[in-house]
Amino acid sequence: MSSPRVIISNKAVERVRAGHLWTYRSDILECDAAAGSIVSLLDKKGRFYGKAFYSSTSLIALRLLSRADEPIDRNFWLTRIEQAFQLRQRVVKDTEVYRLVHGEGDGMPSIIVDRYGGVLCLQTLSQGADQIKPLLKELLLDLLAPQSVVERNDSKVRELEGLPQQVSLLHGADPGEIVCYENDLRFYYQPVSGQKTGAFLDQRENRVCVRNLARGRALDCFCYAGSFAIQMAHSCDDVEALDISETALLAGRRNAQLNHLENIHFEKENVFDRLKLYVHLKKRFDTIVLDPPAFAKNRAHIESALRGYREINLRAMSLLNAGGVLVTCSCSQLIDETTFLNLLTQAAADAKRKVQVIQKRTQSQDHPFLLAMPETYYLKCLLLRILE
Numbered sequence: 393m394s395s396p397r398v399i400i401s402n403k404a405v406e407r408v409r410a411g412h413l414w415t416y417r418s419d420i421l422e423c424d425a426a427a428g429s430i431v432s433l434l435d436k437k438g439r440f441y442g443k444a445f446y447s448s449t450s451l452i453a454l455r456l457l458s459r460a461d462e463p464i465d466r467n468f469w470l471t472r473i474e475q476a477f478q479l480r481q482r483v484v485k486d487t488e489v490y491r492l493v494h495g496e497g498d499g500m501p502s503i504i505v506d507r508y509g510g511v512l513c514l515q516t517l518s519q520g521a522d523q524i525k526p527l528l529k530e531l532l533l534d535l536l537a538p539q540s541v542v543e544r545n546d547s548k549v550r551e552l553e554g555l556p557q558q559v560s561l562l563h564g565a566d567p568g569e570i571v572c573y574e575n576d577l578r579f580y581y582q583p584v585s586g587q588k589t590g591a592f593l594d595q596r597e598n599r600v601c602v603r604n605l606a607r608g609r610a611l612d613c614f615c616y617a618g619s620f621a622i623q624m625a626h627s628c629d630d631v632e633a634l635d636i637s638e639t640a641l642l643a644g645r646r647n648a649q650l651n652h653l654e655n656i657h658f659e660k661e662n663v664f665d666r667l668k669l670y671v672h673l674k675k676r677f678d679t680i681v682l683d684p685p686a687f688a689k690n691r692a693h694i695e696s697a698l699r700g701y702r703e704i705n706l707r708a709m710s711l712l713n714a715g716g717v718l719v720t721c722s723c724s725q726l727i728d729e730t731t732f733l734n735l736l737t738q739a740a741a742d743a744k745r746k747v748q749v750i751q752k753r754t755q756s757q758d759h760p761f762l763l764a765m766p767e768t769y770y771l772k773c774l775l776l777r778i779l780e
C-alpha cells in the first residue's frame with residue numbers, strides 16, 4: 393500500500409536535501425495524512441524526497457525516516473536499532489547504563505531507548521513513534537532479551553503531539569530500584585521514577601574526565617544523585633554536593649554508601665544562593681562542577697538563561713584557588729557553543745581571573761548528533777583551569 397503524500401515547499405526540500413530531518417508545518421503545502429502516519433514527501437512537481445512520520449499537532453510536522461522510497465517496516469526498524477547497537481558496542485565501556493537509541497541522532501526520530509543493565513526504558517515522543525511502540529518493544533525483546541521494558545512517556549514534549557503522559561510496564565516485572573555499574577562504580581537507578589529515564593547518561597564520559605582532573609576540595613553544584621561527586625570523591629579530599637531536590641540527595645547519599653565513600657557531604661540548597669554566600673564568605677575550592685538544568689527551555693528564556701549562566705560561572709570562578717579546575721556545562725540547545733564560550737569569557741573578565749581551556753567536551757558518544765541538525769548537539773562541557 394502506498395503511503396499518503398505530503399507536498400512540501402522548496403525551502404523544506406532544501407533542508408531535507410541538506411540532511412535535516414524536520415519539516416515545519418509552515419512548509420507544508422498540501423496534506424491529508426492521518427495523525428502519526430508514515431507519509432511520502434514530494435515537491436510541487438511530484439518529485440519524491442523521502443518518507444517521514446507525520447504529526448497533526450506539533451510545529452515539527454514531519455520527521456524524516458528515510459530518503460529512499462523503501463518500505464518503513466519491521467526490517468527497516470530492525471536495521472536502525474542494530475546500527476545503533478553496533479555503535480554502542482564500539483564506544484560504551486565499563487558501563488551497564490547507556491543510551492541505546494538517541495532519536496534523530498540515530499536516524500530514529502523521536503525514539504529514545506536507555507539501557508540500565510537488564511532494563512530498557514523506551515520513550516516514543518511523537519505520534520508516529522507512539523504508533524509503532526508495540527513493534528519497537530518486540531524488536532528490543534528479540535535483540536536484547538531484557539528482563540523488563542518500561543515506557544517512560546512522561547516527557548512534556550509529548551504534549552506538543554497531543555499524546556498523554558504515561559509510565560507503564562511494557563514487558564516483565566516492575567524493576568523498582570536496581571544497581572548498575574557506570575564507569576566501574578555502582579549506582580542505584582530507578583528506571584520507573586527517576587528524573588528523565590533515571591539518570592543523566594549524557595554526562596557519563598565527562599564524569600571520567602572530571603575524576604582524573606579533580607583535586608583537593610571539590611564542590612558539585614546541581615549534583616542530582618551524585619554522579620560527578622562520587623567520581624570526584626576518589627581523587628579529592630572532600631566533596632560538597634548541592635541540589636534543590638531532596639529525592640535526588642537521598643539517592644546521592646545512598647550511592648555514596650554503596651561505594652563506601654565518606655568524604656561527600658550532600659546538602660539541599662539553591663545553588664544560586666549558596667554560591668553567593670560562599671563568595672561573601674571568601675570560601676575557596678580546588679574543583680567546581682556546574683551542571684545546571686537547561687535554563688533556556690524556549691526562546692523567550694534565552695536572556696534570563698544567559699544571566700543565570702553568567703552569574704553561576706562568575707561566582708564559581710571567584711571561588712576557585714589559582715590552579716583550580718572549573719567544569720562548566722550547559723545542556724540548553726538554544727545556547728550554542730560560541731554563545732556559551734562568550735559568556736564564560738565575560739564571566740572570567742568580571743571575576744578578574746585568567747582562565748585556560750583544558751578541553752571542550754560534549755554529550756557522550758552514545759548520544760550522537762547529526763552534522764546537518766544543530767538541534768541534536770545540545771551539551772557543552774568545558775574543562776577550565778584558573779591560572780591566576
Ligand SMILES: C[S@@+](CC[C@H](N)C(=O)[O-])C[C@H]1O[C@@H](n2cnc3c(N)ncnc32)[C@H](O)[C@@H]1O
Nearest residue numbers: 592614615616619635636637662663683684685
Ligand atoms: C542536569 S541535572 C544534574 C545532573 C547531575 N550533575 C548528574 O550528572 O547526574 C540538574 C539538577 O539541578 C537541580 N536543580 C535545579 N535547579 C536548582 C537550583 N536552583 N539549585 C540547586 N539544584 C537545582 C535539579 O534537581 C537536578 O538534579
